[in-house]
Amino acid sequence: MDRLSRQLEFVREADRLKGVLRHTELTDPARRENSAEHSWHLALMALALGEYAPAGTDIGTVVQMVVLHDLVEIDAGDLSVHAPAAAQAHQHAAELAAADRLFALLPADQAAALRRLWDEFETRESREARFARALDRLLPILQDVRAGGAAWRRQGVTADQVLSKVTLIADGSAALGEFATGLVAQAVTDGILAPPAAGDPGPGR
C-alpha cells in the first residue's frame, strides 16, 4: 500500500490549488477565479475547441496537460501574464522548484511521466503543448471581455500588451489566433480595453 499512500498524498496536496487566486475576475459569482477551477475550464475548452488544433493533435493529451499545467502554483502562486520580465523569470524558477517538489510526492515512474507532460507544456515542444498554451491564453481574454475589462483596468493593461500574448494563441491554432485578434480589436472599439499607449513600441517588442 505504500505506492497508493504516496499517490493519495499527491491527490490531497493538490487540494491546495483551490486556494490559489488568479488575476481573472468571474462575473457570476463575482469574485476572483482560483487555479483549480480555471484548470477544469481549460480542460472543457479543449474538448469544445479541439477541432481548431492542427491536424494530428491528440486532444486527450491536451486535456491531461491542462489538468496538470498549473499545479506548481500551489507553491509558486499565480503571476499575471502582463507582469514584467524580471518577475516572470523569478516565477519560472519558483515553478521549476515547485514541480520538483510536487511530482516527487508520487512514485518515481509516475512522477517522471507526469513531469514530462508538464515540461512539454512549459517548453511548447509539441503540437499538443502549443495548442494547450493557446487555450490558456485565450480563456482569460474571453473572461476579461465578459467582465467588461475589469481585470485589464486593475492591472493598467493596454491593447498592445494583450495583442503581444495573442501571438502565442496563433502559434497553437491559426483559427483561434485570428479570432483572438478580432476580439481584442472589438474590446478597444467597445471601450473596455485601452488602445496602445502613446509612444509604445507596439506588440512586436
Add this chain to the structure above:
Amino acid sequence: MDRLSRQLEFVREADRLKGVLRHTELTDPARRENSAEHSWHLALMALALGEYAPAGTDIGTVVQMVVLHDLVEIDAGDLSVHAPAAAQAHQHAAELAAADRLFALLPADQAAALRRLWDEFETRESREARFARALDRLLPILQDVRAGGAAWRRQGVTADQVLSKVTLIADGSAALGEFATGLVAQAVTDGILAPPAAGDPGPGR
C-alpha cells in the same frame, strides 16, 4: 464562424459551474467546494490512480468523462449522495433536462459525442465509466476524513450510509474499494464518523 460562436457560448456557459456549491468542505481555504474545482480534482485523481482501474481501461477517456460529469449541475445543482431516494429521482430528471439544454449549445455532431460520454458515465456501462464513478465516490470520503467528518455530522450521516456508497467504488476498482472500506472503519475508530444507527437494516438495503 457560427460553429465557433456556438462552441464559445458553451465554454462561457460552463463558467457557471464555478458557482455551484457541493456538500464537501475544504480545509484550506475552509469553505464549501464548488463543482468546477471538484471536477478538476477528479481529473487529476484519474491521472494519479489510473493503475487501479481494470486492465484495458482508457484513462484518457476517464479524464474526459470526469471533466464533463457535473456540468449538468449548472441547472440541477448538487445533491448529496446521502439524500433520500425521492430526492435522487427528482435530481436525475433535472440532470437529464440540463444535459439536453447544455450539450445542445454545441454544434450537433459535437453535442452528440459529448452527450454520449456523459450518458456513459451516468449509466456506468463501461470500465471507464465505472472507474470514473469510483473516483467520484472516493474523493469526497478522502475529503470528509481530512475535514474531521464535518460534512458527515452536518448531514447526520452514519458509517452504514457511507459504506453503502463504497460498493460503487469496489465496482469500479477492487483495490480502491478495499481501501475505502478500511478508511470508513478507521473513521469510526477515530470517532469522526458515527457507527451504524441502532436498528438500522445495514449497508445491504
